[in-house]
Amino acid sequence: MTPRTEHRPQMSVEEFEELERHAPEHVRLEFVHGRVQVKPVTDGNHDQIAAWLQRLCMQHRPELWLYGDRGLRVEKYRKGRARPDGVLAPFGFAKGHGDWSDAAGVLMVVEVTSHDSDTDRRDRRDRIEKPDGYAAAGIPVYLLVDRDDRSVVVFDAPEGGCYRHQEKLPFGATVALPAPVDITLDTAPLAELAECGPET
Numbered sequence: 001m002t003p004r005t006e007h008r009p010q011m012s013v014e015e016f017e018e019l020e021r022h023a024p025e026h027v028r029l030e031f032v033h034g035r036v037q038v039k040p041v042t043d044g045n046h047d048q049i050a051a052w053l054q055r056l057c058m059q060h061r062p063e064l065w066l067y068g069d070r071g072l073r074v075e076k077y078r079k080g081r082a083r084p085d086g087v088l089a090p091f092g093f094a095k096g097h098g099d100w101s102d103a104a105g106v107l108m109v110v111e112v113t114s115h116d117s118d119t120d121r122r123d124r125r126d127r128i129e130k131p132d133g134y135a136a137a138g139i140p141v142y143l144l145v146d147r148d149d150r151s152v153v154v155f156d157a158p159e160g161g162c163y164r165h166q167e168k169l170p171f172g173a174t175v176a177l178p179a180p181v182d183i184t185l186d187t188a189p190l191a192e193l194a195e196c197g198p199e200t
């Protein structure tokens with residue numbers, strides 16, 4: 001795998017941060033590959049997947065915490081801004097940080113795909129663009145829970161701006177998250193949680 005070619009940014013990181021500061025409270029913005037992107041509103045099953053992961057992380061690694069919606073500086077030279085669905089880091093990681101934390105100390109980021117009218121474009125970001133940004137920031141593991149494909153993808157071994165290894169497994173498989181995470185997931189509960197809630 002090779003890093004994606006860089007595109008001319010829509011604006012500077014500083015301009016994006018100013019825009020993000022003035023966005024309505026219910027709108028979550030990211031700056032990935034030089035483009036402003038709106039993070040979708042989550043549904044109940046999306047939130048339940050994040051809660052399921054949080055509980056497992058606490059059981060296996062009580063010294064860590066899965067922070068939800070924590071802004072991270074990512075990509076080459078930390079020029080990107082992402083809000084992963086989960087950031088696994090030592091408890092207390094975010095203390096004293098502003099809106100955006102440096103990725104140093106982060107063990108894993110998690111994204112859960114969404115169900116909405118823009119799913120294909122958003123999922124492309126989660127599957128293709130974000131792995132490069134997270135790898136360039138040196139985050140050891142990226143876990144993608146793909147509800148449409150009913151699979152879990154584990155990206156690891158970041159080097160040269162991309163992850164050198166990835167493993168895709170179907171829901172129901174046992175997934176071993178590599179070091180430094182060192183947690184094994186029984187993904188059987190994801191089969192039920194992959195569906196949209198009745199309200200969507």
